[in-house]
Amino acid sequence: xxxxxxxxxxxxxxxxxxxxxxxxxxxxxxxxxxxxxxxxxxxxxxxxxxxxxxxxxxxxxxxxxxxxxxxxxxxxxxxxxxxxxxxxxxxxxxxxxxxxxxxxxxxxxxxxxxxxxxxxxxxxxxxxxxxxxxxxxxxxxxxxxxxxxxxxxxxxxxxxxxxxxxxxxxxxxxxxxxxxxxxxxxxxxxxxxxxxxxxxxxxxxxxxxxxxxxxxxxxxxxxxxxxxxxxxxxxxxxxxxxxxxxxxxxxxxxxxxxxxxxxxxxxxxxxxxxxxxxxxxxxxxxxxxxxxxxxxxxxxxxxxxxxxxxxxxxxxxxxxxxxxxxxxxxxxxxxxxxxxxxxxxxxxxxxxxxxxxxxxxxxxxxxxxxxxxxxxxxxxxxxx
Numbered sequence: 358x359x360x361x362x363x364x365x366x367x368x369x370x371x372x373x374x375x376x377x378x379x380x381x382x383x384x385x386x387x388x389x390x391x392x393x394x395x396x397x398x399x400x401x402x403x404x405x406x407x408x409x410x411x412x413x414x415x416x417x418x419x420x421x422x423x424x425x426x427x428x429x430x431x432x433x434x435x436x437x438x439x440x441x442x443x444x445x446x447x448x449x450x451x452x453x454x455x456x457x458x459x460x461x462x463x464x465x466x467x468x469x470x471x472x473x474x475x476x477x478x479x480x481x482x483x484x485x486x487x488x489x490x491x492x493x494x495x496x497x498x499x500x501x502x503x504x505x506x507x508x509x510x511x512x513x514x515x516x517x518x519x520x521x522x523x524x525x526x527x528x529x530x531x532x533x534x535x536x537x538x539x540x541x542x543x544x545x546x547x548x549x550x551x552x553x554x555x556x557x558x559x560x561x562x563x564x565x566x567x568x569x570x571x572x573x574x575x576x577x578x579x580x581x582x583x584x585x586x587x588x589x590x591x592x593x594x595x596x597x598x599x600x601x602x603x604x605x606x607x608x609x610x611x612x613x614x615x616x617x618x619x620x621x622x623x624x625x626x627x628x629x630x631x632x633x634x635x636x637x638x639x640x641x642x643x644x645x646x647x648x649x650x651x652x653x654x655x656x657x658x659x660x661x662x663x664x665x666x667x668x669x670x671x672x673x674x675x676x677x678x679x680x681x682x683x684x685x686x687x688x689x690x691x692x693x694x695x696x697x698x699x700x701x702x703x704x705x706x707x708x709x710x711x712x713x714x715x716x717x718x719x720x721x722x723x724x725x726x727x728x729x730x731x732x733x734x735x736x737x738x739x740x741x
Contacts, residue, residue, distance in 0.1 A: 358421055358422040358423060358424065359372075359376055359379070359416065359422060359423050360423060360424055360425035360426070360430075361412040361415045361416050361419070361423035361424075361425045361430055361433075361434065362375065362376070362412050362416070362423065363425070364405075364408055364412060365405050365408060365409055365412060365527075366405065366530040366534050366535065366538055366560060367528065367530035367531050367534040367535075368404075368405060368409065368527055368528065368530075371409060371525050371526075371527055374391075374525060375409070375412075375413050375416070375525075377391040378391045378392045378393075378413075379392075379413075379416045379417065379422050379423065380422075382417060382472070383422070393522075393523045394495075394498045394502065394503055394504065395495050395498070395503070395504040395506070395521055395522040395523065396410075396413070396503070396504065396505050396506065396522055396523050396524075396525060397480075397506045397507075397508065397511070397514065397518075397519055397522040397523065397524045397525070398410050398505065398506065398507045398508075398525050398527065399507075399508055399509060399510055399511055399513075399524060399525070399526050399527070400509070400526055400527030400528065400529075401509065401527075401528075401529050401558075401559075402509065402559055403529070403530075403556070403557075403558060403559025403560050403561055403562060403563075404527040404528060404529055404530065404558070405527055405530075405560065406478075406507040406508075406527055407476075407478045407507050409525070409527060410476045410478075410505040410506075410507055411433065411434055411436070411443075411476065412434070413505060414433055414438075414441050414474040414476055414503075414505060415429065415430045415433035415434055415438075417470070417471075417472045417474055417503060418433060418438065418440055418441065418467075418469075418470035418471070418472055418474065419433070429469075429470065433474075438470075439468045439469060440467045440468055440469060440470040440472065440473050440474060441473075441474045441475075441476065442459060442462050442463055442473070442474070442475045442476065443476045443478075444459055444475075444476065444477045444478065445478045445479070446478070446479055446482055447647075447650075447651040447654060447655075448482075448647055448650035448651050448654055449482070449650050449653060449654050449726075450482050450483070450484050450487075450650075451477075451479070451480075451482050451483045451484065451487050452484060452487055453484060453486040453487040453490050455487070456483070456487045456490045456491050456494070457490055459475065459477075459494075460490065460491070460493070460494040463475045463494060463498075463499060463502050463504075464499050464502070465499075466499070466501065467501055471501060472501050472502070472503050473499060473501055473502045473503070474502075474503050474505060475502065475503070475504050475505065476505045476506075476507070477491075477504075477505070477506050477507065478507050479507065479508070480506040480507055480508045480513070480514055480518075481508040481509055481510075481513035481514060483514070485515075488514070488515045488518060489515075491518065492515065492517050492518055492521070495518065495521050495522070496521065504522070506518070506522060511524060529557065529558035529559075530558045530560060531558065532550070532553045532554050532557075532558065533553070535552075535553035535556070535558055535560055535563050536549045536550045536552075536553035536554075537549075538560065539552060539553060539563060539564070539567050542564075544567045544568070548567050549567060551566070551567075551691075551692075552564075552566035552567035554689055554691075555576070555666075555669070555689055555690060557665075557669065557689065562662070575602065575606075576666055577692070577693075578602075579599065579602075579663045579666055579667065580666055580667065580670050580690060580693055581693075581696070582595040582598065582599060582667075582737070583595065583667065583670070583737070583740045584696055584700065586737060586740060586741045587741075588741070589738060589741070591741075592734070592737040592738045592740070592741050593734055593737070593738075595737045596730065596733040596734040596736070596737040597730070597734075599660070599663060599733055599737075600656075600660070600729055600730050600733055602659075603656045603659040603660050603663070603729070604656055606655075606659055607652050607655035607656045607659060608652070610655060611648065611651065611652040611655065614648075615648045618644060618648070619641065619644065619645075622640060622641060622644055623641065656729060657723050657724075657729065660723055660729060660733065661720055661723060661724075664716050664719055664720050664723075664736075665720075667716055667740075668713055668716045668717070669689045669690060670690055670693070670697070671709050671712050671713045671716070672689065672713065673688045673689055673690050673693075673697045674697055674700050674701045674704070674709050675706060675709045675710065675713070676688060677697055677698055677700075677701035678701045678704075678705070678706040678709060679706065684697070684698070711739075712739065712740050715736055715739035715740065716736065716740075719732050719733065719735070719736040
């Protein structure tokens with residue numbers, strides 16, 4: 358029992374609550390509040406919100422309460438189980454039409470399991486109209502329907518939705534826990550510890566850093582951008598390089614995926630030469646719109662990761678400017694230790710704090726759909 362929860366790293370308290378809910382869901386005499394029809398998983402990026410929701414959904418539909426090996430568990434984790442509705446978005450928002458269709462499917466009776474589970478990743482990306490539509494679905498759930506929503510914080514969803522859900526807060530996994538996971542996956546101890554430390558507990562990011570040399574090189578290049586800024590012109594150049602790097606990475610991934618998706622869609626619509634059957638052209642245009650939205654989000658996600666890396670750099674600078682702290686023991690970016698010490702000598706703790714504030718403000722501006730290049734240019738000037 359409960360083996361599906363083994364994938365959740367350093368989340369013992371959350372796992373214990375989910376196990377209680379599974380036990381309560383199978384005991385008709387249990388009148389406790391352990392099990393409810395709507396849950397909200399919150400936590401910082403990389404904490405495993407989606408993994409927790411998937412594991413919980415698998416345990417709910419598994420005859421053995423989440424054995425991890427049966428067909429139900431394997432298809433649930435893969436997101437292909439007949440009784441699990443999984444809504445993921447790679448675009449900028451989740452529209453009302455998607456939620457209306459989801460509510461209809463959520464009302465169906467379970468086909469093979471005892472529950473019908475609906476998982477919405479990135480519930481913070483619901484448009485206002487979509488969130489209001491979802492509220493009606495949560496207020497009037499099916500007899501055997503369980504809603505599992507995922508968002509970074511409680512404030513990222515409507516108050517009316519969070520008041521009708523049970524909130525579980527996941528924490529950022531510790532560096533040691535992430536390093537241990539990477540070692541179990543075959544990464545050597547030293548690279549595993551490096552990746553866990555610089556990713557700050559983000560499991561997915563840690564995997565990329567541990568297994569992809571290009572990701573490590575890009576991180577290092579980004580951290581050196583502000584170190585090379587000496588005047589306004591160099592600040593603009595650094596901003597241009599960062600934005601171009603983000604677009605290049607997004608375009609490379611998008612082109613590969615777009616070609617595959619477009620080819621599969623045209624084949625499904627019975628393409629003959631350059632012609633599609635009736636309705637095919639409209640479907641292709643809708644797909645292209647979604648792909649454009651996904652590419653925009655990929656650029657912003659890349660820039661957000663880059664800004665988080667820059668924040669860790671100035672965090673280390675601030676440590677170097679603080680008396681009584683061993684930088685070698687507490688710094689995140691140990692591979693840039695000498696550069697950090699030099700920068701700490703040239704600036705003050707107050708100016709370092711202002712730079713960290715500027716980075717956080719740039720992240721907030723990007724999340725509100727500000728122009729990427731102008732936002733990064735303003736940031737680089739502030740970091741000068």
